[in-house]
Amino acid sequence: MSSANPHAWSEHARAVLARAGRQRGGARERVIELLARQPCALSAVEIEDELRARGEATGRASIYRVLDLLVEHGLAERVTVGQGQARFETVDPTGEHHHHLICERCGRLVAFDDPGLERAIDRVGQRLGMRVERHDVLLRGACERCE
Amino acid sequence: MSSANPHAWSEHARAVLARAGRQRGGARERVIELLARQPCALSAVEIEDELRARGEATGRASIYRVLDLLVEHGLAERVTVGQGQARFETVDPTGEHHHHLICERCGRLVAFDDPGLERAIDRVGQRLGMRVERHDVLLRGACERCE
DNA sequence: ATAGGAACGAGAATCAGTCTCATATTGTGG
Protein backbone atom coordinates (compact mmCIF):
# COMPACT_ATOMS: atom_id res chain seq x y z
CA MET A 1 0.00 0.00 0.00
CA SER A 2 1.80 3.09 -1.15
CA SER A 3 0.61 6.47 -0.18
CA ALA A 4 -2.43 7.55 -2.15
CA ASN A 5 -0.18 10.05 -3.85
CA PRO A 6 3.00 8.49 -5.19
CA HIS A 7 4.41 11.88 -5.97
CA ALA A 8 4.04 12.99 -2.37
CA TRP A 9 5.99 10.03 -1.15
CA SER A 10 8.88 10.42 -3.55
CA GLU A 11 9.10 14.11 -2.73
CA HIS A 12 9.04 13.33 0.94
CA ALA A 13 11.73 10.69 0.52
CA ARG A 14 13.97 13.06 -1.38
CA ALA A 15 13.48 15.74 1.24
CA VAL A 16 14.31 13.42 4.12
CA LEU A 17 17.46 12.17 2.43
CA ALA A 18 18.57 15.65 1.46
CA ARG A 19 18.09 16.77 5.04
CA ALA A 20 20.24 13.82 6.09
CA GLY A 21 23.02 15.18 3.93
CA ARG A 22 22.77 12.63 1.16
CA GLN A 23 23.68 13.61 -2.36
CA ARG A 24 21.42 12.67 -5.20
CA GLY A 25 22.15 9.94 -7.65
CA GLY A 26 20.65 8.13 -10.59
CA ALA A 27 20.19 4.74 -9.02
CA ARG A 28 18.44 6.19 -6.02
CA GLU A 29 16.18 8.28 -8.17
CA ARG A 30 15.17 5.27 -10.24
CA VAL A 31 14.44 3.07 -7.26
CA ILE A 32 12.46 5.77 -5.50
CA GLU A 33 10.37 6.49 -8.57
CA LEU A 34 9.67 2.83 -9.15
CA LEU A 35 8.75 2.17 -5.54
CA ALA A 36 6.56 5.26 -5.42
CA ARG A 37 4.15 3.92 -8.00
CA GLN A 38 3.79 0.37 -6.65
CA PRO A 39 0.53 -0.79 -5.17
CA CYS A 40 2.30 -3.22 -2.88
CA ALA A 41 5.64 -4.62 -1.81
CA LEU A 42 8.35 -5.50 -4.35
CA SER A 43 11.40 -7.66 -3.84
CA ALA A 44 14.87 -6.39 -4.66
CA VAL A 45 15.10 -8.84 -7.52
CA GLU A 46 11.80 -7.64 -8.95
CA ILE A 47 13.07 -4.09 -8.77
CA GLU A 48 16.26 -5.06 -10.53
CA ASP A 49 14.34 -6.86 -13.28
CA GLU A 50 11.75 -4.17 -13.70
CA LEU A 51 14.36 -1.45 -14.03
CA ARG A 52 16.32 -3.49 -16.52
CA ALA A 53 13.15 -4.13 -18.53
CA ARG A 54 12.58 -0.40 -18.72
CA GLY A 55 16.07 0.17 -20.00
CA GLU A 56 17.14 1.66 -16.68
CA ALA A 57 19.43 -1.16 -15.66
CA THR A 58 20.82 -0.48 -12.21
CA GLY A 59 23.54 -2.24 -10.27
CA ARG A 60 22.33 -4.74 -7.73
CA ALA A 61 24.51 -3.29 -5.02
CA SER A 62 22.98 0.13 -5.58
CA ILE A 63 19.48 -1.23 -5.35
CA TYR A 64 20.18 -2.86 -2.02
CA ARG A 65 21.96 0.24 -0.84
CA VAL A 66 19.02 2.45 -1.70
CA LEU A 67 16.61 0.05 -0.08
CA ASP A 68 18.65 -0.10 3.10
CA LEU A 69 18.86 3.65 3.14
CA LEU A 70 15.11 4.02 2.77
CA VAL A 71 14.43 1.54 5.53
CA GLU A 72 16.99 3.22 7.76
CA HIS A 73 15.20 6.53 7.38
CA GLY A 74 11.77 5.04 7.90
CA LEU A 75 10.82 5.75 4.31
CA ALA A 76 10.29 2.14 3.35
CA GLU A 77 9.53 -1.03 5.15
CA ARG A 78 10.99 -4.49 4.79
CA VAL A 79 8.20 -7.04 4.56
CA THR A 80 9.05 -10.70 4.92
CA VAL A 81 6.33 -12.56 3.18
CA GLY A 82 7.63 -15.81 1.91
CA GLN A 83 10.50 -18.04 2.71
CA GLY A 84 13.51 -16.61 1.07
CA GLN A 85 13.23 -13.02 0.04
CA ALA A 86 12.43 -9.67 1.53
CA ARG A 87 10.01 -7.28 -0.10
CA PHE A 88 9.99 -3.54 0.26
CA GLU A 89 7.31 -0.95 0.18
CA THR A 90 6.89 2.72 0.83
CA VAL A 91 5.88 3.93 4.26
CA ASP A 92 3.24 6.62 4.40
CA PRO A 93 4.74 9.86 5.74
CA THR A 94 1.74 10.32 8.01
CA GLY A 95 3.04 7.41 10.04
CA GLU A 96 0.16 5.12 9.33
CA HIS A 97 1.17 1.58 8.87
CA HIS A 98 -0.45 -1.64 7.93
CA HIS A 99 -0.01 -5.37 7.69
CA HIS A 100 -0.38 -7.99 5.05
CA LEU A 101 -2.55 -10.85 4.27
CA ILE A 102 -1.44 -13.32 1.68
CA CYS A 103 -3.73 -15.65 -0.19
CA GLU A 104 -2.07 -19.02 -0.36
CA ARG A 105 -4.18 -20.00 -3.34
CA CYS A 106 -3.48 -17.17 -5.75
CA GLY A 107 -0.53 -15.51 -4.10
CA ARG A 108 -2.27 -12.16 -3.90
CA LEU A 109 -0.81 -9.88 -1.27
CA VAL A 110 -3.24 -7.47 0.32
CA ALA A 111 -2.57 -4.73 2.82
CA PHE A 112 -4.84 -3.85 5.71
CA ASP A 113 -4.75 -1.98 8.93
CA ASP A 114 -6.65 -2.60 12.12
CA PRO A 115 -6.57 -0.52 15.27
CA GLY A 116 -7.84 -3.42 17.36
CA LEU A 117 -4.88 -5.49 16.32
CA GLU A 118 -2.50 -2.66 17.13
CA ARG A 119 -3.99 -2.33 20.57
CA ALA A 120 -3.71 -6.05 21.18
CA ILE A 121 -0.04 -5.92 20.23
CA ASP A 122 0.64 -3.00 22.54
CA ARG A 123 -0.93 -4.90 25.39
CA VAL A 124 1.22 -7.94 24.71
CA GLY A 125 4.36 -5.82 24.84
CA GLN A 126 3.34 -4.32 28.16
CA ARG A 127 2.39 -7.64 29.61
CA LEU A 128 5.76 -9.15 28.70
CA GLY A 129 7.80 -6.18 29.80
CA MET A 130 9.30 -5.70 26.41
CA ARG A 131 9.63 -2.49 24.51
CA VAL A 132 8.12 -3.46 21.18
CA GLU A 133 9.58 -1.20 18.55
CA ARG A 134 8.26 -2.90 15.47
CA HIS A 135 5.99 -5.77 14.71
CA ASP A 136 5.27 -7.88 11.71
CA VAL A 137 1.94 -9.54 11.20
CA LEU A 138 1.16 -11.75 8.28
CA LEU A 139 -2.14 -13.52 7.83
CA ARG A 140 -2.22 -16.50 5.51
CA GLY A 141 -5.29 -18.12 4.08
CA ALA A 142 -7.78 -17.82 1.26
CA CYS A 143 -8.98 -14.46 -0.03
CA GLU A 144 -12.58 -13.73 -1.01
CA ARG A 145 -11.92 -14.46 -4.65
CA CYS A 146 -10.38 -17.83 -3.99
CA GLU A 147 -12.56 -19.18 -1.24
CA MET B 1 8.20 -23.72 22.68
CA SER B 2 7.84 -27.43 22.25
CA SER B 3 5.07 -29.37 23.80
CA ALA B 4 5.52 -29.86 27.52
CA ASN B 5 6.14 -33.49 26.74
CA PRO B 6 8.70 -34.00 23.99
CA HIS B 7 7.98 -37.68 23.89
CA ALA B 8 4.33 -37.05 23.14
CA TRP B 9 5.20 -34.88 20.20
CA SER B 10 7.62 -37.29 18.61
CA GLU B 11 5.14 -40.13 19.04
CA HIS B 12 2.44 -38.01 17.52
CA ALA B 13 4.68 -37.05 14.60
CA ARG B 14 5.58 -40.65 13.89
CA ALA B 15 1.94 -41.66 14.01
CA VAL B 16 0.86 -38.92 11.63
CA LEU B 17 3.56 -39.78 9.14
CA ALA B 18 2.88 -43.49 9.35
CA ARG B 19 -0.79 -42.82 8.74
CA ALA B 20 0.24 -40.82 5.68
CA GLY B 21 1.98 -43.90 4.35
CA ARG B 22 5.52 -42.75 4.96
CA GLN B 23 8.20 -45.27 5.66
CA ARG B 24 10.56 -44.75 8.53
CA GLY B 25 14.16 -43.78 8.14
CA GLY B 26 17.20 -42.84 10.14
CA ALA B 27 17.50 -39.21 9.12
CA ARG B 28 13.87 -38.55 9.91
CA GLU B 29 14.15 -40.22 13.26
CA ARG B 30 17.18 -38.16 14.20
CA VAL B 31 15.62 -34.85 13.19
CA ILE B 32 12.36 -35.62 14.98
CA GLU B 33 14.14 -36.60 18.16
CA LEU B 34 16.29 -33.52 18.11
CA LEU B 35 13.39 -31.20 17.41
CA ALA B 36 11.28 -32.81 20.10
CA ARG B 37 13.59 -31.77 22.87
CA GLN B 38 14.17 -28.16 21.82
CA PRO B 39 12.85 -25.30 23.90
CA CYS B 40 12.55 -23.07 20.84
CA ALA B 41 13.01 -22.84 17.09
CA LEU B 42 16.16 -24.19 15.42
CA SER B 43 17.47 -23.41 11.98
CA ALA B 44 18.28 -26.16 9.51
CA VAL B 45 21.96 -25.34 9.79
CA GLU B 46 21.82 -25.59 13.57
CA ILE B 47 20.16 -28.96 13.24
CA GLU B 48 22.83 -30.12 10.84
CA ASP B 49 25.62 -28.95 13.16
CA GLU B 50 24.04 -30.33 16.28
CA LEU B 51 23.52 -33.74 14.74
CA ARG B 52 27.07 -33.83 13.44
CA ALA B 53 28.37 -32.84 16.87
CA ARG B 54 26.52 -35.79 18.35
CA GLY B 55 28.07 -38.14 15.87
CA GLU B 56 24.78 -38.47 14.03
CA ALA B 57 25.85 -36.63 10.88
CA THR B 58 22.92 -36.37 8.53
CA GLY B 59 22.77 -35.21 4.93
CA ARG B 60 21.65 -31.66 4.44
CA ALA B 61 19.13 -32.63 1.82
CA SER B 62 17.54 -35.09 4.22
CA ILE B 63 17.25 -32.51 6.94
CA TYR B 64 15.45 -30.10 4.66
CA ARG B 65 13.26 -32.93 3.38
CA VAL B 66 12.24 -33.94 6.87
CA LEU B 67 11.56 -30.36 7.84
CA ASP B 68 9.38 -29.80 4.77
CA LEU B 69 7.52 -32.97 5.49
CA LEU B 70 6.86 -31.96 9.08
CA VAL B 71 5.62 -28.53 8.04
CA GLU B 72 3.45 -30.06 5.34
CA HIS B 73 1.74 -32.26 7.91
CA GLY B 74 1.31 -29.48 10.41
CA LEU B 75 3.78 -31.09 12.78
CA ALA B 76 6.27 -28.27 12.71
CA GLU B 77 6.17 -24.63 11.93
CA ARG B 78 8.50 -22.49 9.89
CA VAL B 79 9.38 -19.36 11.79
CA THR B 80 11.01 -16.60 9.80
CA VAL B 81 12.85 -14.52 12.28
CA GLY B 82 15.77 -12.92 10.62
CA GLN B 83 16.76 -12.09 7.13
CA GLY B 84 18.45 -15.12 5.77
CA GLN B 85 17.32 -18.27 7.45
CA ALA B 86 14.21 -20.09 8.49
CA ARG B 87 13.82 -21.69 11.88
CA PHE B 88 11.66 -24.64 12.71
CA GLU B 89 9.86 -25.78 15.78
CA THR B 90 7.39 -28.39 16.83
CA VAL B 91 3.69 -27.69 16.79
CA ASP B 92 1.72 -28.84 19.79
CA PRO B 93 -0.78 -31.56 18.80
CA THR B 94 -3.45 -29.94 20.94
CA GLY B 95 -3.50 -27.06 18.51
CA GLU B 96 -2.15 -24.52 20.91
CA HIS B 97 0.19 -22.14 19.29
CA HIS B 98 2.24 -19.13 20.11
CA HIS B 99 4.22 -16.32 18.61
CA HIS B 100 7.67 -14.87 18.94
CA LEU B 101 9.29 -11.82 20.17
CA ILE B 102 12.85 -11.14 19.21
CA CYS B 103 15.19 -8.84 21.03
CA GLU B 104 17.09 -6.85 18.46
CA ARG B 105 19.86 -6.12 20.94
CA CYS B 106 20.81 -9.59 22.08
CA GLY B 107 19.05 -11.74 19.53
CA ARG B 108 17.13 -13.63 22.18
CA LEU B 109 14.02 -15.30 20.80
CA VAL B 110 11.14 -15.68 23.21
CA ALA B 111 7.83 -17.41 22.70
CA PHE B 112 4.53 -16.13 24.05
CA ASP B 113 0.86 -16.61 23.55
CA ASP B 114 -1.93 -14.19 24.02
CA PRO B 115 -5.64 -14.85 23.65
CA GLY B 116 -6.38 -11.17 23.13
CA LEU B 117 -4.10 -11.10 20.14
CA GLU B 118 -5.72 -14.21 18.74
CA ARG B 119 -9.15 -12.66 19.06
CA ALA B 120 -7.99 -9.49 17.36
CA ILE B 121 -6.68 -11.54 14.46
CA ASP B 122 -9.90 -13.49 14.15
CA ARG B 123 -11.82 -10.27 13.97
CA VAL B 124 -9.56 -8.92 11.26
CA GLY B 125 -10.15 -12.02 9.17
CA GLN B 126 -13.89 -11.71 9.51
CA ARG B 127 -13.86 -8.04 8.76
CA LEU B 128 -11.87 -8.58 5.57
CA GLY B 129 -13.85 -11.58 4.42
CA MET B 130 -10.81 -13.78 4.34
CA ARG B 131 -10.47 -17.22 5.73
CA VAL B 132 -7.33 -16.89 7.81
CA GLU B 133 -5.78 -20.29 8.13
CA ARG B 134 -2.52 -19.32 9.71
CA HIS B 135 -0.90 -16.20 10.96
CA ASP B 136 2.57 -15.16 11.84
CA VAL B 137 3.27 -12.49 14.39
CA LEU B 138 6.74 -11.32 15.26
CA LEU B 139 7.41 -8.55 17.73
CA ARG B 140 10.77 -6.83 17.54
CA GLY B 141 12.27 -4.63 20.18
CA ALA B 142 14.27 -4.71 23.37
CA CYS B 143 13.73 -7.39 25.99
CA GLU B 144 13.74 -6.71 29.75
CA ARG B 145 17.38 -7.67 30.07
CA CYS B 146 18.54 -5.35 27.34
CA GLU B 147 16.43 -2.34 27.93
C1' DA C 1 13.80 -63.52 0.58
C1' DT C 2 12.78 -59.97 -2.78
C1' DA C 3 10.95 -56.32 -5.56
C1' DG C 4 9.74 -51.64 -5.75
C1' DG C 5 8.84 -47.66 -3.62
C1' DA C 6 10.86 -44.46 -0.03
C1' DA C 7 14.48 -42.45 2.14
C1' DC C 8 19.30 -40.99 2.14
C1' DG C 9 23.66 -38.51 1.32
C1' DA C 10 27.35 -36.20 -1.22
C1' DG C 11 28.13 -32.58 -3.63
C1' DA C 12 26.84 -29.52 -7.39
C1' DA C 13 23.76 -25.81 -8.46
C1' DT C 14 20.88 -21.85 -7.40
C1' DC C 15 19.53 -17.71 -5.43
C1' DA C 16 19.12 -13.74 -2.49
C1' DG C 17 21.91 -10.70 -0.53
C1' DT C 18 26.75 -8.66 0.62
C1' DC C 19 31.27 -6.95 -0.30
C1' DT C 20 35.08 -4.83 -2.82
C1' DC C 21 37.04 -1.52 -5.31
C1' DA C 22 37.70 1.32 -9.21
C1' DT C 23 35.11 4.96 -11.52
C1' DA C 24 31.66 8.53 -12.01
C1' DT C 25 28.64 12.22 -9.89
C1' DT C 26 27.33 15.73 -6.98
C1' DG C 27 27.58 19.96 -4.53
C1' DT C 28 30.43 23.34 -2.21
C1' DG C 29 33.87 26.85 -1.67
C1' DG C 30 36.70 29.71 -4.12
Added chain:
DNA sequence: CCACAATATGAGACTGATTCTCGTTCCTAT
Protein backbone atom coordinates in the same frame (compact mmCIF):
# COMPACT_ATOMS: atom_id res chain seq x y z
C1' DC D 1 33.64 28.28 -13.98
C1' DC D 2 36.94 25.08 -11.50
C1' DA D 3 38.80 21.98 -8.23
C1' DC D 4 38.07 18.89 -4.73
C1' DA D 5 36.27 16.04 -1.28
C1' DA D 6 32.40 13.48 -0.17
C1' DT D 7 29.11 10.36 -1.93
C1' DA D 8 27.02 7.38 -5.24
C1' DT D 9 27.36 3.80 -8.63
C1' DG D 10 28.26 -0.69 -10.99
C1' DA D 11 30.61 -4.99 -12.27
C1' DG D 12 31.41 -8.92 -10.56
C1' DA D 13 33.33 -11.86 -6.95
C1' DC D 14 31.74 -13.95 -2.75
C1' DT D 15 28.81 -15.93 1.02
C1' DG D 16 25.46 -18.60 3.20
C1' DA D 17 21.13 -20.77 3.04
C1' DT D 18 18.45 -23.75 0.52
C1' DT D 19 17.38 -26.81 -3.46
C1' DC D 20 18.46 -30.20 -6.86
C1' DT D 21 20.42 -34.43 -8.83
C1' DC D 22 21.23 -38.93 -8.89
C1' DG D 23 23.25 -43.13 -7.53
C1' DT D 24 22.88 -45.98 -3.25
C1' DT D 25 20.62 -47.89 0.69
C1' DC D 26 16.75 -49.02 3.54
C1' DC D 27 11.74 -50.52 4.46
C1' DT D 28 8.09 -53.25 4.19
C1' DA D 29 4.38 -55.59 2.00
C1' DT D 30 4.25 -59.89 -0.56
